[in-house]
Amino acid sequence: MKDLIKEYSLILLGSVILSIAIAAFLLPSQIGSGGVTGIAMVINNIFGIKVGLLTIILNIPLFIFGYKLIGRKFAVRSGFVVVLSSLLIDYFNSIFHFKPIDDILLSSIFCGVLFGVSVYLIFMSYASTGGLDILAKIINSKFKNLQLSNILLVQDFIVYSLIAYVFGPRSVMYALIASFIRTKTIDAIQEGIASSRQCIIICQNSTEMISVINTQLVRGVTVLDAVGGYSNDKKKLIYVVIQRTQLNALRAIVKEIEPNAFVAVSPVNDILGNYRQLLTMQ
Incomplete structure (x- = not known):
């Protein structure tokens, strides 16, 4: 029970940090993102549907079809992360009405750092942020000859192409910076705290x-x-x-x-x- 409380506390903290990164930096500055969040941003820009709500809707079929592949424990915890962080994104947007920072590069850096911290906390608790990683595993299970890394690469290319078409190439460039910072943040935490x-x-x-x-x-x-x-x-x-x-x-x-x-x-x-x-x- 003690370990369970500790793990879900980390999940809660990671979900809050993730939602702040998206609501305060990613969405106001229109910094692109891969995966489901990027698709939700595109649909939000076209139809005006809330990003958090779209994230939940897009993840539902992925969890349904990928449930057996990722396992019950991982699916339940990841579903909790998706629902909680998505609701918090819409809540923070409606309450605080975040405005974009003048320096988009600074937003990308802070967004990447917060993403890295949140993802590490969530992964540390045996969960994930859901999204297209599940879809890649589903495709890989159906077509064994396709490498998982190549599937993920194609998915990212498609999403970033949509981002570039709707928000412009600059949005994708800043997205790549945020992604790089996120990776380095995760590495730094891994080497510094859990090493x-x-x-x-x-x-x-x-x-x-x-x-x-x-x-x-x-x-x-x-x-x-x-x-x-x-x-x-x-x-x-x-x-x-x-x-x-x-x-x-x-x-x-x-x-x-x-x-x-x-x-x-x-x-x-x-x-x-x-x-x-x-x-x-x-």
Whole structure:
């Protein structure tokens, strides 16, 4: 229940940030967007139907036909994101009546940053923003010879062509800037908050150290015999991989058990095998 509350809190926060990015920056400045949001913007410009309402309507058939492909848990959470963020988009627009910022480039940058933060929070909670990614999976399941990446590329090309036709090529250019910023924001968060660290601890009181790391950090360790090159004292080398958010806890453990232990910490680019990413809130 605790994990469930934490995950849905992240979904709620991500949905709010996503809706603010669209309502405050994307729509007023007419910055293009791929996927369902871009299609909704085009239809809104032509017929005047609210973007949030259109987003829900366009996503309904995608979830119906793609339900089996994405799974019940993922579908329910993604549907919650779509409905909540879409309703908030229309609500924010009706209440605040956002006006475009004079500097569209600045709007694109802020839009990309907010998109990146919101998407990361939502993905971290095992959900998605729905949209044409589901359609790509449906097409891929029917036509196995078509690569998923190529399907996504064609979809983006079609949507951006519509955006360019309705809003002009400049809208697509700013959309690409926002998309680039979004990707870099996600990468920065991934590397900065949820990235892993490999730690080498050389100590004498290894038994208690290993026990506390196993129980408090919920991490397995690898232990090797070591000999001090200067003192010739026999020691233990403990190797453990933790998440960056656990680093302060590890420092406190080492300081309490053996303050003179040698500790080396370095970043890890990738991990294969039995390693569990912990869901953390910062």
